[in-house]
Amino acid sequence: MERRILVINPNRDAACTAGIAAAVRPYDLPGRARFDTVGVAEGPAAIASWQDWYQAVPPLVALAEREPAEAYVVACVSDPGIEAVREATGRPVIGCFRAAVLGALARADRFGVIAFVEASKERQRRVLLSMGAEHGLAASEALNLGMAQLLDPEIPRAALLAAGRRLVEAGAGAVVLGCTGMAGHHAFLQEALDVPVIEPCAAGAVQALLAVA
Amino acid sequence: MERRILVINPNRDAACTAGIAAAVRPYDLPGRARFDTVGVAEGPAAIASWQDWYQAVPPLVALAEREPAEAYVVACVSDPGIEAVREATGRPVIGCFRAAVLGALARADRFGVIAFVEASKERQRRVLLSMGAEHGLAASEALNLGMAQLLDPEIPRAALLAAGRRLVEAGAGAVVLGCTGMAGHHAFLQEALDVPVIEPCAAGAVQALLAVA
Structure with missing residues (x-):
């Protein structure tokens, strides 16, 4: 079974999301695991301030809750909301x-x-x-x-x-x-x-x- | 280019080596990276004692030196000789x-x-x-x-x-x-x-x- 790993960019920058998708795609294991990368439309433009960091979490959690996957990767390098996504999904959640x-x-x-x-x-x-x-x-x-x-x-x-x-x-x-x-x-x-x-x-x-x- | 990653079982147990090969094979990235698993014929039967641990290192280093690879994985869960293999090869060396x-x-x-x-x-x-x-x-x-x-x-x-x-x-x-x-x-x-x-x-x-x- 090919497992879906959802990679979530918590910001709304489409070019940033495209860069993330390019970075994870080489790790697809055909027939076993496949990376899907999405951005959060309701997220901040970037996660620069503490306010950005906190505000990014509710829409990130909501996206993880509505998108089924075998595992989630939170693709922001300050690991926003990892604990909350873990609580919400019960699936493996990886902070970048x-x-x-x-x-x-x-x-x-x-x-x-x-x-x-x-x-x-x-x-x-x-x-x-x-x-x-x-x-x-x-x-x-x-x-x-x-x-x-x-x-x-x-x-x-x-x-x-x-x-x-x-x-x-x-x-x-x-x-x-x-x-x-x-x-x-x-x-x-x-x-x-x-x-x-x-x-x-x-x-x-x-x-x-x-x-x- | 498909890169060769050499996985070395520092002990000489062929069944153990086969189990290691089975564990890493699912992570082959076709066209990009391929795992080769080998045992060390001159190694101990298992790495149980401190003497085993030290004696395993010279033949492990010798094998890494004579087998070209893009990276090495030392497949023993007490990481024998990692520093010595790093010194000898200059390539990425991962301790399990x-x-x-x-x-x-x-x-x-x-x-x-x-x-x-x-x-x-x-x-x-x-x-x-x-x-x-x-x-x-x-x-x-x-x-x-x-x-x-x-x-x-x-x-x-x-x-x-x-x-x-x-x-x-x-x-x-x-x-x-x-x-x-x-x-x-x-x-x-x-x-x-x-x-x-x-x-x-x-x-x-x-x-x-x-x-x-």
Whole structure:
């Protein structure tokens, strides 16, 4: 039986959703598991502020409740509402930030995070504290670009590379891309840095495969 | 390009190697990544004692050095020689115990481990300490069966189920199968317990996919 894994972008940015779909599609296991990626029409434009983070959750939970799937991946790198989606569905629910950190820890003892905005750092720190993984964070660097700039194929690359290099200098043995909007830059950054670069949608995808396949 | 991921059973038990191959095969991504599973002919019959654990490493490293692959999975649930294989190959090297713990933490805050023998517990605790994940261990239960008994399709099931239930009672939100020889019992135990049961070969396989695909 081919199991449906629903990947939910909690923001309403269609280009961001398309980038997430492209990042998880390579992990389809034909005949066994298939990724469907959707955005939340009622979600925020991006999850930048704490208000965005909280407001994203009710429509995210509602979407998970009405869309049947064998597992869910919440494709935002501050893991909004994971506990609420778990409560609502009873199915495996994977948070992309958590999965990305776990993917980094499979490869290195210490990791760095390239955060979307300054406020993302504190949200990510709280996830790390809840996982007991905060000690592994070598450093965090915020890009502070808008979603449209981040999704541009060229604009953010110099800043991403500079941030990645600072994280490696700070002791990171792996670098986590801290926003799903960075998915399209993964190959570029992996090529440019000499440590593993973890793309959270892909990291969430493989944990979902482990949960269902 | 289809990337070769080499899964190495550091022990010489052919039936154990066959079980590992069956556990990782479902994660082949046709055209992108393919798992090859091999045993180490010069390895111990099983990795039970500390002497086994240390003696397994030189032939394991030698095999990784002579067998080209895009990534390596060390398929023993006490992660022998991970650091040495990393040093020798420069390619991604995934330890199955580490990967299984990370798979458990993707699903729950606390986990339990069904260990192969008593001595496995201390080896696994050292891996957890090195990962900073020891706080997540709710409990560990050793089966203390021989490899041949463990690989039997029926003999170990009552003991596995009893151990799994004790771990859940102790607060484990996920259960890690602490020996690759338990792979054939994963579906049985996942069906019988009401928490995620993590099979380490599969957990290692998905981390290898994340590293190369």
